[in-house]
Amino acid sequence: MKLSILELQNNHPLIDKKFRHQQIRDFVFKKYNLDFTGISTLPKKMRERLEQEFVICPLKEISRITAADQTTKFLFQLGDQVQIESVVLFTKNQQTTFCISSQCGCRMGCQFCQTGKMGLVRNLTCSEIIAQVLFLANFSINNQLIQPDEHFNIVFMGMGEPLDNLLAVKEALHYLTHPDFFHIASSRITISTCGMLDQIEPLLKDFPKIKLAVSLNSAIDEKREQIMPINKKFPIKKIAADLTKIYGKYGNRITLEYVLINDFNDGPEDWLALKEFQHKAFHINIIPFNDTNNLESKKLRPSESRIKRFIKELEDIGFRVSRRYRRGSEIQADCGQLYWKNKTS
Numbered sequence: 001m002k003l004s005i006l007e008l009q010n011n012h013p014l015i016d017k018k019f020r021h022q023q024i025r026d027f028v029f030k031k032y033n034l035d036f037t038g039i040s041t042l043p044k045k046m047r048e049r050l051e052q053e054f055v056i057c058p059l060k061e062i063s064r065i066t067a068a069d070q071t072t073k074f075l076f077q078l079g080d081q082v083q084i085e086s087v088v089l090f091t092k093n094q095q096t097t098f099c100i101s102s103q104c105g106c107r108m109g110c111q112f113c114q115t116g117k118m119g120l121v122r123n124l125t126c127s128e129i130i131a132q133v134l135f136l137a138n139f140s141i142n143n144q145l146i147q148p149d150e151h152f153n154i155v156f157m158g159m160g161e162p163l164d165n166l167l168a169v170k171e172a173l174h175y176l177t178h179p180d181f182f183h184i185a186s187s188r189i190t191i192s193t194c195g196m197l198d199q200i201e202p203l204l205k206d207f208p209k210i211k212l213a214v215s216l217n218s219a220i221d222e223k224r225e226q227i228m229p230i231n232k233k234f235p236i237k238k239i240a241a242d243l244t245k246i247y248g249k250y251g252n253r254i255t256l257e258y259v260l261i262n263d264f265n266d267g268p269e270d271w272l273a274l275k276e277f278q279h280k281a282f283h284i285n286i287i288p289f290n291d292t293n294n295l296e297s298k299k300l301r302p303s304e305s306r307i308k309r310f311i312k313e314l315e316d317i318g319f320r321v322s323r324r325y326r327r328g329s330e331i332q333a334d335c336g337q338l339y340w341k342n343k344t345s
């Protein structure tokens with residue numbers, strides 16, 4: 001079995017001279033090439049040995065689907081047949097963003113989320129996490145969606161709760177931000193969590209400039225518990241207090257993600273309850289529920305007038321509010337829609 005490129009350490013006997021390592025790293029992590037054959041600066045024999053013994057991208061593309069807005073969703077198979085999804089999408093200001101997975105499935109059980117319905121299949125390794133970035137960057141350059149030296153953003157909002165796989169995610173962040181590897185600014189990387197408060201400090205201790213998004217969805221404990229079981233462990237008052245403290249220590253504004261669900265969390269008591277978070281630490285991102293083809297789901301999306309009213313009420317209270325427009329919802333590549341159906345189970 002081939003080893004991951006990450007295991008090609010400095011003292012590996014295959015590499016005769018020290019500078020070869022940086023040649024290989026530049027070719028893979030800065031130019032996003034997925035095989036060794038094109039590293040013309042290396043002796044042919046070395047390239048062949050690398051190709052035989054190491055793998056750059058341990059993902060097998062199973063399918064891809066592109067939406068009208070150019071959002072493209074990929075289904076990948078990993079070595080043990082497990083499958084994950086990753087998405088390339090374009091934000092309002094035309095910035096390219098890679099939405100990547102940190103787990104196959106998820107054990108957090110959020111009721112509005114397709115991934116949550118799968119339960120946890122397994123954690124992804126560091127190599128599987130960064131391979132998604134390599135693949136999506138390679139795809140975006142080859143399809144002229146970005147220029148070879150253009151920056152892109154990364155959001156850990158694909159399948160899984162990144163803080164539930166913290167060791168591998170931190171290892172991946174090391175490679176993503178390190179100058180010898182991807183060298184992506186921390187401010188371009190967002191970790192999205194359902195609110196595993198006890199894992200935030202261990203993350204920020206090592207990566208203080210990483211952006212944080214917390215999936216809130218209600219500031220009323222009884223409601224949040226209904227859709228997000230984690231609220232039993234970390235209730236609203238604790239979330240507000242801990243995140244405010246974290247802001248005081250690290251200074252990074254925190255985005256509160258709020259999936260707006262018709263007649264559930266979009267009324268007056270809901271926007272008033274959000275006052276608990278009235279602090280400069282927070283920015284609220286409103287995500288109207290995705291209306292999939294499912295009839296029942298359609299009823300869960302608030303009308304346009306209700307969405308606008310909710311946003312206006314929050315702005316009047318004094319919040320900074322943004323609205324996430326749907327990206328690729330017709331291909332189920334939007335927030336909470338990523339799902340792998342294990343045919344053998």
Ligand code: SF4
Pocket residue numbers: 106107108109110113114115116117158159160161193194215336
């Ligand atoms: S929203 Fe995130 S944390 Fe919740 S079940 Fe889905 S993937 Fe897991």
